[in-house]
Amino acid sequence: MKGSRLTIVDAARRHIYHNGYGSTSYADIAHETGLGKGNIQYHFKAKEDLLHAAVDQQIQDIREQLESWSLDCGTAYDCIERFIAMVEKNAKNLSLHGCPMGSLNSELGKHERRLQDHARAMFDLYLRWLEARFRSFLPRKQAQARAEQLMVMAQGASVLAHAYEESQIVRRQAKIMRQWLHDVCDQS
Amino acid sequence: MKGSRLTIVDAARRHIYHNGYGSTSYADIAHETGLGKGNIQYHFKAKEDLLHAAVDQQIQDIREQLESWSLDCGTAYDCIERFIAMVEKNAKNLSLHGCPMGSLNSELGKHERRLQDHARAMFDLYLRWLEARFRSFLPRKQAQARAEQLMVMAQGASVLAHAYEESQIVRRQAKIMRQWLHDVCDQS
DNA sequence: GATAATTTTGTACGATTGTACTATTATTTT
DNA sequence: AAAATAATAGTACAATCGTACAAAATTATC
Structure with a gap:
């Protein structure tokens, strides 16, 4: 089982690539990974952190x-x-x-x-x-x-x-x- | 005095060019032109219309x-x-x-x-x-x-x-x- | 000058956003 | 096993968004 953090970053990369950074929301990543929205916030406090990780x-x-x-x-x-x-x-x-x-x-x-x-x-x-x-x-x-x-x-x-x-x-x-x-x- | 419609389209072109379409709001155009927000809506009912005009x-x-x-x-x-x-x-x-x-x-x-x-x-x-x-x-x-x-x-x-x-x-x-x-x- | 049409403004509303916070569950450490 | 830490989920909140709408002001028409 792949760690949640990596799962999130993978989804973020794909979503940012397909839809752009501005059109990528925590809700999108949550929905795409099946994880809770709060969980994603736990790993990446700010949206910028998500981009930096991607x-x-x-x-x-x-x-x-x-x-x-x-x-x-x-x-x-x-x-x-x-x-x-x-x-x-x-x-x-x-x-x-x-x-x-x-x-x-x-x-x-x-x-x-x-x-x-x-x-x-x-x-x-x-x-x-x-x-x-x-x-x-x-x-x-x-x-x-x-x-x-x-x-x-x-x-x-x-x-x-x-x-x-x-x-x-x-x-x-x-x-x-x-x-x-x-x-x-x-x-x- | 230039018509309001043209003023709006000019501001929209500039703002879309500088900030992108997704980051261009009615409020932005209103602020930039000095016109009321409702006025811009009157000339361009939907945001898409603003882009088409630009x-x-x-x-x-x-x-x-x-x-x-x-x-x-x-x-x-x-x-x-x-x-x-x-x-x-x-x-x-x-x-x-x-x-x-x-x-x-x-x-x-x-x-x-x-x-x-x-x-x-x-x-x-x-x-x-x-x-x-x-x-x-x-x-x-x-x-x-x-x-x-x-x-x-x-x-x-x-x-x-x-x-x-x-x-x-x-x-x-x-x-x-x-x-x-x-x-x-x-x-x- | 009265009436109608157009233009302008301000506000309200539902939806979505990023972020903050608390509670609950899982995992690790002792 | 107990305690502590990490992970997950759900919700609340203020801000912003596009849109809808009604009232006021301006201009055009007769």
Whole structure:
């Protein structure tokens, strides 16, 4: 039996991803987990705590994911391609609910800047990891720029796919990202 | 003296852009316009009507903007560059509040799909206009793809710039877009 | 100028929200 | 087993929300 706290955080992550932070209430989480509302308050006194816990766990997941990629993949090129493959694999969810990082940051950036500071850390993880891979065959300044550019493409694809509820947009952009990555490597 | 209705829609547009649709209340608009709360309800019976009116006016603005660009610019290349110039010019606002189209679509896509249908029309305007320009020197299928790609870059830049509250991200990406546009033209 | 229509305002209401609090049950510690 | 701590549930409360409605003020129409 999984601990209540973890059950709550899992439900919170899913609900925040699907409905947004502002549209996630204690009642929602209580209903979704089958637990009492007071119980959830016991584990997370304020609503902000719930978000912090959800983001923390997602950060943890991202860390493990990136570590596993670093180990699995031979070349830096393969590593970066693995990132693109992840985007493509998640095309359906991205078109249905947007990017978990991007949409949360967009929402929090509007009127919860303090909370956004935490959510932004997810971007940092991917960006620094990508930059490190690009540095295998590019100088620091260029590696930084390429990492940013790749993340821009991934986020833009998510926004458009979500707006049109059309996963094909993500797949088309993934193809473009691969071609772009190939060209970037060629030039170096 | 500007009509009350227009005053309300203007305030609604600004407030929705800055705070999001979910965090925009009748009380907010009343306070911002100095009008009574009941008055706003008189002009817009339901909150959805307020959003529809705000989106309608924004669509109108976009239409006029695109028409003016079509007239001003000589070549299709110049037209597309004008689009990039607009993104760059709005870098500060994009970093502070995100893209008015993108962030609204992201929010509505989460749990107001019916309203998103309307908001998506803003994307359609830009995409179809861009596609038409690209068709000056590209076949239909490729023109469609290029328009989508450019919009992806613009939206991605907005998301990242908003997440980091860093307008330089938009400016860097605008530079990349210009280079990209140049290359696309060269290849044709 | 009287009458009708429109515009504006203020308030009231039911629903939902985050939070606080108490009581009850389960688990651990001694 | 007894005591203490942690966990769970239910309820209460003030605040805010969208909406409904009635009265007052303004403008238009004849």
